[in-house]
Amino acid sequence: MQEPRESGPLVRRAAGILLHPTSLPAENGLGDLGSTAWRFAEFLAAAGMRIWQVLPLGPTLGDLSPYQNLSVHAGNPRLISLQRLREWGWLDTLPAPSGSEEAWRRNCLEAAWRGFQARADSAQWEALEAFRESHPWLGDFALFCAIRETQGLRAWTAWPALLRDRDPEALAQFAATHRDRVQRIEFEQYCFFRQWHELRAHVHGLGIRLFGDMPIFAAHDCAEVWANRRYFKLDACGRPRVVAGVPPDYFSRTGQRWGNPLYDWDALEAEGFQWWVERMRTQLELYDLVRIDHFRGFVAAWEIPAGERTAVHGTWVPGPGERLFRRLVQEFGPLPVVAEDLGTITDDVVALREALGFPGMKVLQFAFGGDAHNPYLPHNHEPGAVVYTGTHDNDTTLGWYRSLQPQVRDHLEAYAPSGEPMPWRLVRMALASVARLAVIPMQDVLALGSEARMNTPGRRGGNWRWQFSWEQVEEGLAERLRELNRLYGRVD
DSSP states (O other), rough: OOOOOOSSTSOOEEEEEEEGGGGGGSSSSOOOHHHHHHHHHHHHHTTOOEEEEEEOOOOOOOTTTTTTBBSSOOGGGGGOHHHHHTTTTTTTTOOOOOSSSHHHHHHHHHHHHHHHHHHHHHHHHHHHHHHHHHHHTTTHHHHHHHHHHHHTTTOOOGGOOHHHHHHHHHHHHHHHHHHHHHHHHHHHHHHHHHHHHHHHHHHTTOOEEEEEESSSOSSSHHHHHHGGGGGGGGGGSSSSEEEEEEOOHHHHHHEEEEEEEOOOHHHHTTTTTTHHHHHHHHHHOOOSSSEETTTGTTTTEEEEEEEESSSSEEEEEEEETTTHHHHHHHHHHHHOOOOOOOOOOOHHHHHHHHHHOOEEEGGGSSSSOOOOOOOOSGGOSSSSEEEEEEOSOOOOOOHHHHOOOOOHEEEEEEEESSSSSTHHHHHHHHHHHSSSSEEHHHHHTTTTTGGSSSSSTTTSSSSSSOOGGGGGGGGTTHHHHHHHHHHHOOOO
């Protein structure tokens, strides 16, 4: 449907590193968009990397998963650099850390809002107002979060009925009563987007592009689901009638029940897919390249009755396919999109991806233990693909290697004989691939084991908290990576 892009991240050979901002070093809590993010971008440039891939940047729920957000548009306030707020003159001193990291950061952001109110000049107020006007999703999001705060962070289906159902008078009264709270949430989003755009400008100045990640589904406890119930398969009280997941397979005899509400694609299409147009507009504001997670869901999604505890008793329900993407291309032109096409992918999913001209993914940890026709083996890669050693859901390559079954290890050793320690053999294999873009998780660049794993699917708690330290970056690492990138034609 769309021709290959004449310019952009996937036209020439390039390499990148996958690192979510929360994994950056930090003195207090998780990483943010401050000076360490700028320093990491400079490390990427020194290493000959042209891509920085991140996970979704939205505000997370209690488990910190970036794939379950309170909004499909908003940024995560946890990523706001408090030091930058001090430099802007809105935060005098950082309160001493006390209680949870989240509560401490909340106190700091509230103090910054009071500082802005007291000291911002007319130009700064105008900039905040311009941000409000140029981001039409912000009003619903700020109202949603403000109500949620006053309701003890309960899901919106547990709110008083008038607020749950968006009664105009009840919403107007709440907005008037909690005006400062609503404005503070809008201010936080202004700070996030300003800091992200400043970082993006710095990254671009180094010749690097930002590669983002967009989950196909929205979380149920999400501002845009609350504000647009007609686009989702919900009951009269806003509860999902059916939820998303994947059926039983080799990895799970009960499948995976994700719990996200499923789209009413007919309702979305009747309004010109405008909800998706605005969602993609936000992604293109944030990123130069966008990975769409669970791309196969646009062909058909596994629909599970909400009352089922597992994913066993579901059915495949058709998605919008090419019709949605025709609308997006009409709005934005050729889309800088990568399709996450991992797992059991049917011919119709491949046909859609190829018709759209979107690159797919090749993961080297999935390449071994079968035969020569495995599509993840490097000799089967295509130029229009993105190759990874592993993803955020995999073990680190070193951890994976240490736990290999004998037959898988034997295949790997025959395919890539020893001569370089792991994970560098897989790193080299990725960089040598004909795939135009190779992305290496930072854990593999640092040769870390399973202790550095970002996420273990199906495990409750303990995920999404990994951070590296600058002490782990050995002297000469950037030069080593740059030489490999030069050797395999990924940097000039």
